[in-house]
Amino acid sequence: MITTLKSKPNSHTAFDYSPDNFQCGALVTNASNIIIYVNTYFTDELLWKPGQLIGKNADIIFTQSSRIFFQSYLIPTLLHEQICEEMQLIIFNAEGLRIPITVNARLSDDGCIYWSFFNASKRDQLYDELIKTREKLEEQAEKLKLLASTDELTQLLNRREMKYRSTLALEQATRSEQSVGLLLLDIDHFKIINDSFGHLEGDRVLKELGHILKNFCRQTDLVSRFGGEEFLILLPDTNKSDTLLFCNRLQDSISQIKVGDDVLTVSIGVSICDDKRQFTDLFTQADKAMYKAKALGRNRTEIYCLD
Numbered sequence: 001m002i003t004t005l006k007s008k009p010n011s012h013t014a015f016d017y018s019p020d021n022f023q024c025g026a027l028v029t030n031a032s033n034i035i036i037y038v039n040t041y042f043t044d045e046l047l048w049k050p051g052q053l054i055g056k057n058a059d060i061i062f063t064q065s066s067r068i069f070f071q072s073y074l075i076p077t078l079l080h081e082q083i084c085e086e087m088q089l090i091i092f093n094a095e096g097l098r099i100p101i102t103v104n105a106r107l108s109d110d111g112c113i114y115w116s117f118f119n120a121s122k123r124d125q126l127y128d129e130l131i132k133t134r135e136k137l138e139e140q141a142e143k144l145k146l147l148a149s150t151d152e153l154t155q156l157l158n159r160r161e162m163k164y165r166s167t168l169a170l171e172q173a174t175r176s177e178q179s180v181g182l183l184l185l186d187i188d189h190f191k192i193i194n195d196s197f198g199h200l201e202g203d204r205v206l207k208e209l210g211h212i213l214k215n216f217c218r219q220t221d222l223v224s225r226f227g228g229e230e231f232l233i234l235l236p237d238t239n240k241s242d243t244l245l246f247c248n249r250l251q252d253s254i255s256q257i258k259v260g261d262d263v264l265t266v267s268i269g270v271s272i273c274d275d276k277r278q279f280t281d282l283f284t285q286a287d288k289a290m291y292k293a294k295a296l297g298r299n300r301t302e303i304y305c306l307d
């Protein structure tokens with residue numbers, strides 16, 4: 001039986017310690033899980049009429065999954081431990097609205113269970129907001145990562161990312177004893193294109209070249225804009241003859257790009273790595289080969305070899 005304690009510590013103030021004054025649900029069930037008491041929280045906040053709850057099995061207020069939890073875990077635990085704390089469940093109000101709650105319960109010596117229900121809607125809202133904020137931050141981090149690793153104009157890898165990924169690719173190639181082709185591609189007379197047609201046209205050419213390189217290469221190739229009008233491509237698991245074949249076809253494809261009455265041409269320097277080699281060594285060799293291609297008249301591919 002629930003008793004309401006009233007005390008009068010002095011003659012002016014009366015204190016009412018009734019469970020009805022607490023901002024939480026208080027409920028008592030008997031040994032058969034029948035509700036024998038609810039405080040006014042159930043009527044005022046959850047809109048139940050006392051007659052809808054008193055005398056009914058307590059599981060009627062729970063949603064289906066919470067009911068299963070109530071029957072299969074909560075009650076057995078209470079019988080065994082006498083106490084259950086901070087259980088997260090969902091109940092219905094009288095209008096069928098689902099309300100997340102935190103439940104504490106204690107089994108008393110008289111076989112009754114004393115339950116307190118705290119509305120946890122705000123906590124769930126907070127969790128939802130935290131999850132959404134985390135998702136947004138992850139999205140922004142992804143975007144930042146992309147911005148930090150790509151060239152804005154061509155959307156190819158930028159210089160820093162290319163160096164990083166090439167180093168990893170070379171380590172992988174050394175482990176698997178595969179050969180790698182590194183191509184340094186430099187647009188011919190790009191200054192003249194800029195000077196004759198303006199920087200916007202120069203940018204259009206860079207973008208179109210980036211697009212062709214991206215489509216021409218395989219997913220596993222690394223394609224970057226390495227500097228102003230310089231592009232660096234790494235072909236994993238590719239030998240010398242395949243790399244040269246690739247360069248010839250690429251030069252054909254690049255000649256689709258029109259600049260005024262001419263077509264775009266590029267000079268390509270190639271370095272092949274058959275054994276353990278550092279990225280900077282391989283790049284220096286490709287750079288030397290590219291300058292040789294320029295010196296020999298441009299619009300051609302040269303492969304690095306020791307003089």
Ligand SMILES: Nc1nc2c(ncn2[C@@H]2O[C@H](COP(=O)(O)OP(=O)(O)OP(=O)(O)O)[C@@H](O)[C@H]2O)c(=O)[nH]1
Pocket residue numbers: 153186187188189190191192194198199200201202203206227228229294298
């Ligand atoms: N439009 C545009 N031009 C750029 C960009 N980055 C670099 N350039 C220009 O690229 C040109 C490179 O000129 P150079 O280094 O003389 O080379 P080149 O004219 O291609 O001559 P060769 O390489 O010897 O065939 C310069 O005029 C730069 O201003 C860019 O992002 N956009």
